[in-house]
Amino acid sequence: MKILEISLFHPELIRGGAQQAAYELFLGLLQAGCDVALLASADLSGPGSLFKPGAVITGFDGRAKEFLFLSRAFDPVWMRNLDLRALKAFAAFLRDRAPDVVHFHHFLTFGLEFFLIARRTLPKARLFLTLHEFLAICRADGHMIRTFDKTLCTASSPVRCHQCFPDMAPELFRLREEWIKQALAVFDGFIAPTRFVRARYGSWGLEPQRIHVIPNAERDHAGLDSWKERASAEAGRVRARNRFGFFGQLLDVKGLDIVFEALAIFAKRCEEALIFEINGTNLTFASEKFRNRFEDFVAGRHGMPARIEIIDNGGYAVTDLPARMARIDWVLVPSIWGESFGLVLSEAFMFRRPPIASRIGGLAERVCHERDGLLFDPGDASALADSLHRAITQEGLWERLSAASPGAPSVESVVEAHLALFAGESGKAKRQAPHSPEISRRLRSSSSL
Amino acid sequence: MDALPDPERAYLACYPDVAGAVEAGTVTSALEHFLNYGRFEGRVWPGVSSVPPASAFPSVPHHCDATLLSRGFLFVEGWIDDRFDRLAGVATGPAGGETLLAANPHRHRREDVERHLALSSPFEAGFWQLFEIPPEMAGRPIALRLELASGESISVSPANPVRLAVREHLESFLGFYGRRSLIGNRVARAFAELEAGLGETIARMHAVVRATYQASSEGHYGTRPAKPLLSFVCCLYGIPDFLFLQIARFAHHANLERFEFIYVNNTPALEEVLHRDAELAAMLFETSVRVISFDQNTGFSYANNVGITRARGRTIALINPDVFPREATSLDALVRLASGKAGHAITGGKLFYADGTVMHEGMTFVPDLRLSALARSPVWTVEHPRKGFPDRGERKTVKVPAVSGALMVLDRADFEEIGGFDERFLYGHYEDADLCLRFADKGWDVLCDPALAFWHYEGCGSIRREEHEGALPVNRWRFSRKWRDFLSER
Numbered sequence: 014m015k016i017l018e019i020s021l022f023h024p025e026l027i028r029g030g031a032q033q034a035a036y037e038l039f040l041g042l043l044q045a046g047c048d049v050a051l052l053a054s055a056d057l058s059g060p061g062s063l064f065k066p067g068a069v070i071t072g073f074d075g076r077a078k079e080f081l082f083l084s085r086a087f088d089p090v091w092m093r094n095l096d097l098r099a100l101k102a103f104a105a106f107l108r109d110r111a112p113d114v115v116h117f118h119h120f121l122t123f124g125l126e127f128f129l130i131a132r133r134t135l136p137k138a139r140l141f142l143t144l145h146e147f148l149a150i151c152r153a154d155g156h157m158i159r160t161f162d163k164t165l166c167t168a169s170s171p172v173r174c175h176q177c178f179p180d181m182a183p184e185l186f187r188l189r190e191e192w193i194k195q196a197l198a199v200f201d202g203f204i205a206p207t208r209f210v211r212a213r214y215g216s217w218g219l220e221p222q223r224i225h226v227i228p229n230a231e232r233d234h235a236g237l238d239s240w241k242e243r244a245s246a247e248a249g250r251v252r253a254r255n256r257f258g259f260f261g262q263l264l265d266v267k268g269l270d271i272v273f274e275a276l277a278i279f280a281k282r283c284e285e286a287l288i289f290e291i292n293g294t295n296l297t298f299a300s301e302k303f304r305n306r307f308e309d310f311v312a313g314r315h316g317m318p319a320r321i322e323i324i325d326n327g328g329y330a331v332t333d334l335p336a337r338m339a340r341i342d343w344v345l346v347p348s349i350w351g352e353s354f355g356l357v358l359s360e361a362f363m364f365r366r367p368p369i370a371s372r373i374g375g376l377a378e379r380v381c382h383e384r385d386g387l388l389f390d391p392g393d394a395s396a397l398a399d400s401l402h403r404a405i406t407q408e409g410l411w412e413r414l415s416a417a418s419p420g421a422p423s424v425e426s427v428v429e430a431h432l433a434l435f436a437g438e439s440g441k442a443k444r445q446a447p448h449s450p451e452i453s454r455r456l457r458s459s460s461s462l
Numbered sequence: 463m464d465a466l467p468d469p470e471r472a473y474l475a476c477y478p479d480v481a482g483a484v485e486a487g488t489v490t491s492a493l494e495h496f497l498n499y500g501r502f503e504g505r506v507w508p509g510v511s512s513v514p515p516a517s518a519f520p521s522v523p524h525h526c527d528a529t530l531l532s533r534g535f536l537f538v539e540g541w542i543d544d545r546f547d548r549l550a551g552v553a554t555g556p557a558g559g560e561t562l563l564a565a566n567p568h569r570h571r572r573e574d575v576e577r578h579l580a581l582s583s584p585f586e587a588g589f590w591q592l593f594e595i596p597p598e599m600a601g602r603p604i605a606l607r608l609e610l611a612s613g614e615s616i617s618v619s620p621a622n623p624v625r626l627a628v629r630e631h632l633e634s635f636l637g638f639y640g641r642r643s644l645i646g647n648r649v650a651r652a653f654a655e656l657e658a659g660l661g662e663t664i665a666r667m668h669a670v671v672r673a674t675y676q677a678s679s680e681g682h683y684g685t686r687p688a689k690p691l692l693s694f695v696c697c698l699y700g701i702p703d704f705l706f707l708q709i710a711r712f713a714h715h716a717n718l719e720r721f722e723f724i725y726v727n728n729t730p731a732l733e734e735v736l737h738r739d740a741e742l743a744a745m746l747f748e749t750s751v752r753v754i755s756f757d758q759n760t761g762f763s764y765a766n767n768v769g770i771t772r773a774r775g776r777t778i779a780l781i782n783p784d785v786f787p788r789e790a791t792s793l794d795a796l797v798r799l800a801s802g803k804a805g806h807a808i809t810g811g812k813l814f815y816a817d818g819t820v821m822h823e824g825m826t827f828v829p830d831l832r833l834s835a836l837a838r839s840p841v842w843t844v845e846h847p848r849k850g851f852p853d854r855g856e857r858k859t860v861k862v863p864a865v866s867g868a869l870m871v872l873d874r875a876d877f878e879e880i881g882g883f884d885e886r887f888l889y890g891h892y893e894d895a896d897l898c899l900r901f902a903d904k905g906w907d908v909l910c911d912p913a914l915a916f917w918h919y920e921g922c923g924s925i926r927r928e929e930h931e932g933a934l935p936v937n938r939w940r941f942s943r944k945w946r947d948f949l950s951e952r
Contacts, residue, residue: 091707093706095738095739095742097738097741097742097745100742100745100746101745126746128616128740129746130746151674171817172818182919182921182922183816183920184815184816184919185919185922187816187917187919188707188786188919190712191711191714191786192707192711195710195711198714202662238820299531303885410669
């Protein structure tokens with residue numbers, strides 16, 4: 014079975030959960046001996062020097078199985094690709110490689126036409142799309158946060174969407190939905206990383222039986238020697254668990270604002286010292302308001318006492334995770350949008366750093382409150398401040414939650430589930446995947462959709 | 463105060479509030495107050511013998527604000543405070559020459575003038591006139607004269623003339639006509655103005671513009687079927703998005719290889735984008751797409767007439783860019799119509815709003831009694847019965863007085879025989895109803911087929927500009943005038 018994985022961006026060019034998950038799967042498929050190639054997009058927000066004159070698809074850094082699609086003419090309103098040459102080049106690439114399975118991870122930067130081209134060029138191939146977020150449903154970057162009051166949205170409709178984008182008539186949102194669904198109709202199946210995503214797309218109109226829940230993969234970086242040595246050195250050492258870390262993109266929806274507020278509340282209410290370490294990048298994509306606040310905060314312009322220590326570590330690669338995780342005890346995941354999966358939870362779990370996460374979307378599904386982490390209501394800085402205090406002061410809490418950490422879904426099980434699905438054995442996929450303790454527990458504890 | 467002339471001193475003594483205003487600097491003198499305010503407030507200038515001399519009153523305040531000139535047409539606009547001596551006419555001719563044109567002036571409100579004159583109630587101080595000018599005035603300086611009811615004549619300095627192409631002139635005039643402010647009913651006033659000659663002046667201006675229409679590009683993309691079963695003809699204006707999306711939505715429901723799509727573009731700035739999207743759509747959806755792009759907005763009638771000349775199908779579906787098939791059976795119904803022998807008929811569809819309620823299931827003509835009384839001339843309204851109501855699910859094709867131009871299916875031969883859309887309608891309004899009445903007048907059928915179920919995202923498919931607002935009453939007047947006898951007899 015020849016497989017083509019198609020990813021929004023290459024994670025080595027632009028960091029992000031969807032591209033990381035796609036790349037991990039690609040590597041996992043390679044590791045499993047599959048005949049697989051990766052086509053990752055690059056656009057002009059990245060290094061322009063990768064754009065070869067006249068080329069649409071190029072190799073990537075001399076790697077035989079990895080290719081870049083150079084996206085030049087993506088229309089974000091109608092999710093279209095306006096470049097005829099790009100469409101023709103993609104069709105030619107598909108004919109060249111003749112994959113049996115084409116697995117898309119996004120339509121951003123590619124355009125919905127790519128789906129139609131794939132179906133037309135490879136009528137017998139099996140086509141799949143992983144639903145990494147909700148851009149198909151929501152024009153507001155797929156976050157389903159209402160633009161005018163920042164409240165959470167649970168369902169799209171022409172009028173509701175028009176309220177968020179008054180310059181676009183309700184009718185055009187209906188047209189947007191129809192056009193996107195038309196393009197999605199080419200797929201043999203969809204993959205949702207959580208049941209939450211499956212349910213949301215199901216209520217939007219995709220047939221639930223065609224949406225298969227398979228978690229995102231990530232290599233177990235806690236298996237690296239660099240981590241094992243640290244872990245053993247830590248063993249038996251008793252100290253306050255007062256070090257908190259944030260990992261991820263520095264965007265408004267990731268909720269760092271809530272942490273800033275929670276720390277200010279904590280500083281007033283509590284006397285303990287704590288350290289908060291920020292690991293992230295892509296601040297340039299955040300709002301100006303957030304950027305200013307972030308910069309003030311990490312520069313020490315926050316008015317909090319010295320016992321509240323803020324450290325900005327900057328961006329990180331996955332290979333940095335052992336070092337970064339060793340510096341903290343807890344992972345804060347304060348997102349204010351319904352994260353579809355929350356790759357950072359996998360990282361927290363694999364290093365046995367209990368998460369303190371918003372009770373929302375895929376986060377609420379993956380974190381078992383009081384068992385392997387703590388949940389607080391999204392946006393509730395006061396509740397987060399209480400959780401911080403509890404995390405520092407409650408004896409044995411960290412040890413209990415850390416010990417119950419379910420780990421991350423294994424790459425092997427995720428690859429196996431995908432292969433079963435690709436082969437048309439969805440029943441088998443359901444039976445066999447995934448094997449991670451976390452998912453198995455979730456499946457046992459919840460009714461099916 | 464002692465230094466003031468007696469009457470001024472007496473006026474201020476008589477009206478202490480005015481004295482206070484002078485002292486506060488709100489008005490500069492007793493005389494200024496009386497001339498500008500007091501005399502309208504019923505105040506008396508002291509002593510008969512000391513009424514301010516006529517020379518103290520300013521001449522009738524006036525100003526010419528705009529002079530727009532094109533080949534054959536002159537538009538002047540200004541204001542005059544003629545409360546005490548009515549403006550009876552506006553005359554023009556070459557400077558230093560004889561008066562060649564005179565007309566009863568058209569009036570409108572000028573709130574800026576009302577503020578300037580400190581008027582307490584609305585007043586139509588504005589005047590304007592659209593002249594057709596003879597060749598001997600071409601290229602010569604213009605003289606303008608305001609004729610007052612008293613017989614006095616005021617020579618006015620025309621504003622610096624702005625020279626325009628006739629198309630720009632027409633657009634500019636219609637923009638003014640659409641936004642002008644009036645006391646009273648706009649439709650009634652417009653009908654009176656149009657009936658008094660303005661309508662024919664606009665028609666001649668429009669005829670000059672029509673003679674300048676030129677296709678700037680024409681391109682065909684995809685494989686053209688030798689004999690298309692159906693030719694879609696669509697006029698685009700202002701918004702390019704729908705060419706691609708409309709074909710995409712058709713492709714979702716049917717194989718398009720038997721169809722051809724012809725788009726006529728009335729926005730030069732969109733030309734390149736439309737050719738790009740036509741090429742993309744033709745490749746992606748495997749159909750035939752033609753784009754004809756014009757150098758200006760030729761209007762709905764002309765654009766569709768041109769589009770139909772390029773069509774090769776026997777059956778034509780005239781379609782608006784914001785109309786999309788609701789379901790696969792909608793296209794089946796189209797194919798049935800195109801395949802059968804429908805006789806001489808225009809068939810319209812049942813059109814739906816995005817929320818599923820009815821947008822159109824035929825149109826009727828209703829006399830507007832109130833407007834007719836105000837305009838002293840029959841005014842007809844084109845109504846969409848049950849617009850916005852839930853669908854009743856009728857399945858039977860019915861005869862209706864008219865159908866919307868948003869979707870019309872007809873034989874090309876019939877369309878050609880009847881002479882196509884009447885191109886005298888400006889931009890777009892009433893030409894669909896006009897076409898239906900011409901069919902009816904010939905004894906042909908006008909039908910609504912509910913199986914032709916389409917979404918109509920009314921108002922989303924094009925942009926509206928000021929000149930379209932001005933064109934609306936002109937088209938309504940033309941339609942009402944053209945069909946008043948026919949409709950009254952029905």
